[in-house]
Every structure is written in structure tokens, then in C-alpha cells.
Amino acid sequence: MNNMIGCCGLNCEKCGAYIATVNNDDEMRQKTARLWSEWNNTEIVNRG
Numbered sequence: 001m002n003n004m005i006g007c008c009g010l011n012c013e014k015c016g017a018y019i020a021t022v023n024n025d026d027e028m029r030q031k032t033a034r035l036w037s038e039w040n041n042t043e044i045v046n047r048g
Contacts, residue, residue: 016028017036033045
């Protein structure tokens with residue numbers, strides 16, 4: 001099993017932000033920003 005762990009501590013292969021970047025997927029970026037905003041009780045905005 002390969003794991004690519006980022007400096008943030010997340011497994012990049014399962015990270016929505018990483019997957020969205022690799023696939024140039026704005027919908028996934030927005031979904032990930034909404035999810036992370038909920039988790040962190042803040043607002044993360046996609047300015048891409």
C-alpha cells in the first residue's frame with residue numbers, strides 16, 4: 001500500500017483538495033472547501 005502523506009498530515013491520495021488539483025476539478029474544490037469549512041467552523045473560499 002502506498003501512502004503519500006503531506007506536510008499537513010493528510011494522506012494526499014484521499015485528500016479532496018489534492019484530488020481536485022490533480023484533476024482540475026472545480027466542483028470537487030468547492031465540495032472540499034464546504035466540508036473543511038464545516039469541520040473547522042470557519043469559511044474556506046475557493047478563489048481559483
